[in-house]
Structures are given as C-alpha cells and as structure tokens.
Amino acid sequence: MKKRLFTPGPTPVPENVALAMAQPIIHHRNPEFIEIFSRVNENLKYLFQTKRDVFTLTSSGTGAMEAAVVNLLSPGDKAIFVNGGKFGERWGEICKAYGVNAVEIKIEWGRAVAPEEIESELKKNPDTKAVFLTHSETSTGVFTDVKEIAKVVRESSDAVVVVDGITSVGAHEMYMDDWGLDVVITGSQKGLMIPPGLSFIAVSEKAWKMVEESKLPKFYFSLKKAKKALESGDTPWTPAIALIVALDVALKMIREEGLENIWKRHEKLSLAVREGCKALGLKLFGYPPSHAVTAVYFPDGIDKKEFQKVLKYKYGITVAGGQEHLKDKIFRISHLGYYDEIDIVGVISALEMALMDSGFDKFNQGDGVKAVQKVFAGFEEKLVQKDNNDEMLSCCH
Numbered sequence: 001m002k003k004r005l006f007t008p009g010p011t012p013v014p015e016n017v018a019l020a021m022a023q024p025i026i027h028h029r030n031p032e033f034i035e036i037f038s039r040v041n042e043n044l045k046y047l048f049q050t051k052r053d054v055f056t057l058t059s060s061g062t063g064a065m066e067a068a069v070v071n072l073l074s075p076g077d078k079a080i081f082v083n084g085g086k087f088g089e090r091w092g093e094i095c096k097a098y099g100v101n102a103v104e105i106k107i108e109w110g111r112a113v114a115p116e117e118i119e120s121e122l123k124k125n126p127d128t129k130a131v132f133l134t135h136s137e138t139s140t141g142v143f144t145d146v147k148e149i150a151k152v153v154r155e156s157s158d159a160v161v162v163v164d165g166i167t168s169v170g171a172h173e174m175y176m177d178d179w180g181l182d183v184v185i186t187g188s189q190k191g192l193m194i195p196p197g198l199s200f201i202a203v204s205e206k207a208w209k210m211v212e213e214s215k216l217p218k219f220y221f222s223l224k225k226a227k228k229a230l231e232s233g234d235t236p237w238t239p240a241i242a243l244i245v246a247l248d249v250a251l252k253m254i255r256e257e258g259l260e261n262i263w264k265r266h267e268k269l270s271l272a273v274r275e276g277c278k279a280l281g282l283k284l285f286g287y288p289p290s291h292a293v294t295a296v297y298f299p300d301g302i303d304k305k306e307f308q309k310v311l312k313y314k315y316g317i318t319v320a321g322g323q324e325h326l327k328d329k330i331f332r333i334s335h336l337g338y339y340d341e342i343d344i345v346g347v348i349s350a351l352e353m354a355l356m357d358s359g360f361d362k363f364n365q366g367d368g369v370k371a372v373q374k375v376f377a378g379f380e381e382k383l384v385q386k387d388n389n390d391e392m393l394s395c396c397h
C-alpha cells in the first residue's frame with residue numbers, strides 16, 4: 001500500500017528533491033555549496049516577491065516566528081496579535097515569553113479578522129510597534145486578507161506588519177514588497193516541498209531599523225548575525241546542508257512552474273476539495289477558505305476514530321485532525337505543495353470509501369469524485385469569466 005500524506009506539514013517531497021538529499025554531504029565552505037546557496041537566496045526572493053534578503057534559519061517554522069519577535073522588539077513594547085487559531089495564538093505566546101506587551105484580538109476560531117478590527121485596536125493602542133498576522137491559519141483552514149490589513153495598518157499607525165506565511169507562501173498570492181508587508185516568514189515542510197528543518201524570514205527596510213534598535217535577548221536567531229554572514233554568502237552557524245541542497249531543487253521546480261501558476265493550481269485544487277466534500281454531504285468549517293488546507297466537520301453519527309483509522313490503514317491516507325477544542329469536531333485535508341488533480345480525485349475517492357465503510361450514507365457512490373472532476377473541467381472557463389467580470393467592474397467604475 002502506498003502511503004499518502006494530506007497533512008499541512010510535513011507535505012509530500014518530490015522524488016527528485018528526495019534524491020538530491022541522498023548525495024554525499026558537501027562542506028558548506030566549498031565553492032560548490034556557496035554556488036547552491038547563492039542560487040537558493042535569489043530564488044527565495046522570487047518566492048517572497050521581495051528585493052530584500054531572505055534569511056534561512058535552521059529550525060522549524062516556529063523558530064522564524066521567534067526570530068521575528070526577538071529581532072524586532074524590546075522589553076515592554078506593545079504588539080497586537082490575532083487569536084483566531086492555534087498559530088495566531090502562538091504569536092501571543094512568544095511575545096509573552098519575552099516580556100512583550102501583547103494585545104490580543106480574540107476572534108472565534110474559524111473566521112478571519114477584518115481590517116476594521118485591526119484599525120480599531122490600533123486606535124486604542126497608538127503606541128503599537130508591530131501587528132502579528134497569520135495569512136493562512138492552518139488550524140482552522142481560514143485565509144486572512146493581509147494585503148488589505150497592511151494598507152490599514154500603514155494608514156493608521158507606524159507599526160510594522162509581520163506575516164506568518166507558513167502555509168500561504170507558495171499557495172496564495174503574496175507580493176511582499178508591493179503589498180508593504182514588513183516581515184514575512186515561512187517554513188520548509190509546507191509549500192516548499194522539502195522535509196522539516198528550515199525556516200525563512202525576510203525583513204523590510206522599515207522593519208530593519210527596528211532590528212537595529214531591538215533589545216530583546218537573542219543569539220542563535222540574531223538577524224544581524226545572519227545579515228553579516230549573508231554578505232559573504234554564508235550563514236552564521238553550520239546550515240542544514242542537505243536540506244538546502246534539496247531546497248535548491250524544489251525552488252527550481254517552483255521557478256519552472258511559475259508562482260502565478262502555482263497560486264492558480266492551489267486555488268483550483270482547494271476548490272475541488274471543497275466541492276468534493278460538499279457533494280458527499282459534509283459541512284465545511286471556517287471562512288474564507290485557505291487554498292492550502294480544507295477543514296471539514298466530522299459527520300454526525302460516525303465513529304471518528306474508526307473513520308480516521310480506515311482512511312489511514314485501509315487506504316493509506318493521512319489527514320490531520322483538529323487542534324484544541326476543535327479536536328473531535330473537524331479534520332483537515334491539506335493540498336499544499338506537491339499535489340496535482342489526480343491526487344485530489346484520489347483523496348476524495350478514499351474519503352468516500354472510508355465514509356461508506358463507517359456507515360455514513362448521505363451520498364451516492366461517486367458523487368464526490370464527480371464533483372471534483374467537474375471543477376477541473378470547468379475551472380479555466382470560470383477563471384475567464386471571473387477576469388471578464390473584473391474587467392467589467394474596472395471599466396465601469
């Protein structure tokens with residue numbers, strides 16, 4: 001039986017990427033590695049859509065989150081974070097661990113924060129130094145409009161906008177420089193299609209001024225040290241060489257497909273998953289939906305544990321469960337990274353069979369798969385329609 005991961009990190013690793021890691025290890029001061037790392041750094045700028053340096057850290061994604069907090073802020077500084085899921089909440093936990101005055105915007109898990117809510121919190125807290133956001137909240141499958149929020153923050157304060165893009169980079173449209181995002185972070189085991197162990201952070205010119213004045217304690221994650229090393233094409237500490245070699249291959253794949261095409265692919269696959277689930281009589285959780293991960297309510301009346309076991313051991317499919325209070329309420333299907341249309345046909349087909357095995361019969365066999373195929377057949381047409389509508393709107397306003 002083939003094992004298939006449909007989890008929002010780690011995500012599947014393409015064979016050619018995995019093979020690159022199987023080569024003999026090279027030394028990080030050899031010209032061979034320096035060439036790879038400089039190519040990786042250029043391609044990371046493309047991925048982030050920034051002219052700024054993108055620093056590669058050896059850690060999981062949370063390390064880059066911590067790096068953002070400790071490099072930007074000083075003890076007692078005020079920062080706003082949005083608790084709309086596990087990862088938004090984490091921004092607050094890191095801030096508190098370092099003595100940052102963290103102002104929480106608590107929203108119901110499953111919805112996105114509105115730009116107006118950020119604006120009104122900024123009015124109440126004009127001394128806010130940073131606003132911490134989550135572009136794609138992996139725990140709830142919800143997308144947040146960071147482009148619009150960045151505009152509002154810029155217009156109503158001097159605070160910097162810090163974006164957790166861990167499941168949005170490489171899935172959702174994101175132009176760091178053009179949108180005025182001050183800090184963007186991501187991790188390796190998500191949209192980048194390589195195993196866990198690397199995280200990435202880019203910092204705008206405005207935010208870099210804060211880095212220079214920041215007084216929170218830091219050593220391993222010091223971005224000043226990272227910048228100094230990068231000036232000679234290096235990292236301050238031994239990098240995870242094998243992962244960077246793999247990243248080089250993954251980023252070449254990303255360049256070849258093209259970012260816009262990748263964003264469109266994620267939009268299409270996520271729509272197909274949602275339509276497939278709905279056709280099976282399942283209810284979706286959270287709104288608006290992320291293109292990286294789809295959260296679905298467990299249907300009533302089935303044994304949830306048994307259902308997940310059947311999916312995993314009979315059909316080889318691993319999906320993610322819910323976190324915290326959503327633990328027994330939802331499961332999450334990821335379509336972030338190395339996925340294509342047939343993967344989605346497969347996962348919805350397996351879902352159908354596992355639901356039938358669990359005694360859930362609110363659909364006719366094949367309904368889910370049919371809905372998925374319909375999305376794929378009509379997607380380009382729908383995009384053209386959407387474009388025409390946009391044109392009509394722009395021509396008439």
Ligand SMILES: *Cc1c(COP(=O)(O)O)cnc(C)c1O
Nearest residue numbers: 009060061062087138166167187
């Ligand atoms: C995975 C993830 C993280 C970081 O998790 P790590 O386990 O530290 O890699 C942070 N934010 C989001 C939105 C994530 O999906």
